Amino acid sequence: MANSRKDDVLAWLRDAHAMEVATTDNLERLIARADDYPRLKTAMQHHAEVSRRQKEEIEHQLKVAGSDTSTLKDATMRLAGQLEPLVSGTTADDMPKHLIAAHSWEQFEIGAYRSMLGAAEELGMTDLKSMCERFIPEEEEMAKVFFDELPQVTRKYLREHATL
Numbered sequence: 001m002a003n004s005r006k007d008d009v010l011a012w013l014r015d016a017h018a019m020e021v022a023t024t025d026n027l028e029r030l031i032a033r034a035d036d037y038p039r040l041k042t043a044m045q046h047h048a049e050v051s052r053r054q055k056e057e058i059e060h061q062l063k064v065a066g067s068d069t070s071t072l073k074d075a076t077m078r079l080a081g082q083l084e085p086l087v088s089g090t091t092a093d094d095m096p097k098h099l100i101a102a103h104s105w106e107q108f109e110i111g112a113y114r115s116m117l118g119a120a121e122e123l124g125m126t127d128l129k130s131m132c133e134r135f136i137p138e139e140e141e142m143a144k145v146f147f148d149e150l151p152q153v154t155r156k157y158l159r160e161h162a163t164l
């Protein structure tokens with residue numbers, strides 16, 4: 001049987017919740033390895049805070065929509081497990097590869113909220129729409145730092161970790 005339109009949106013919100021938990025986990029792992037990259041580290045610390053607040057806003061949206069939030073943890077565990085190789089599948093200090101993956105992950109988040117924005121418009125969910133409109137620039141800001149920092153981080157990595 002087909003889901004109702006609202007069921008679809010609630011399922012996507014639960015996915016977004018898991019996505020933000022995974023973002024925070026991935027950022028915390030990267031922050032711990034980023035002492036040599038201070039600008040990057042500061043930006044990631046800021047975005048980890050942003051992501052925690054986004055997760056809470058998503059929980060609020062779910063509650064307002066009358067959704068049971070007690071099973072959120074299960075979905076989170078599943079998604080986080082799937083994401084594990086994205087960041088931890090390479091050697092611990094391979095910062096260029098971590099950043100390429102993190103940049104892709106931010107693009108994925110932007111896409112998720114662009115899609116959710118369309119859903120919110122379709123269902124007339126104005127609070128959800130404004131949430132998406134606020135979240136997208138926040139993800140874009142983090143994606144831009146990854147984009148901007150990738151060449152310099154890779155150069156520094158080569159100078160300090162590779163043999164001539």
Ligand SMILES: [Fe+2]
Binds near residue numbers: 020050051109139
């Ligand atoms: Fe996010």
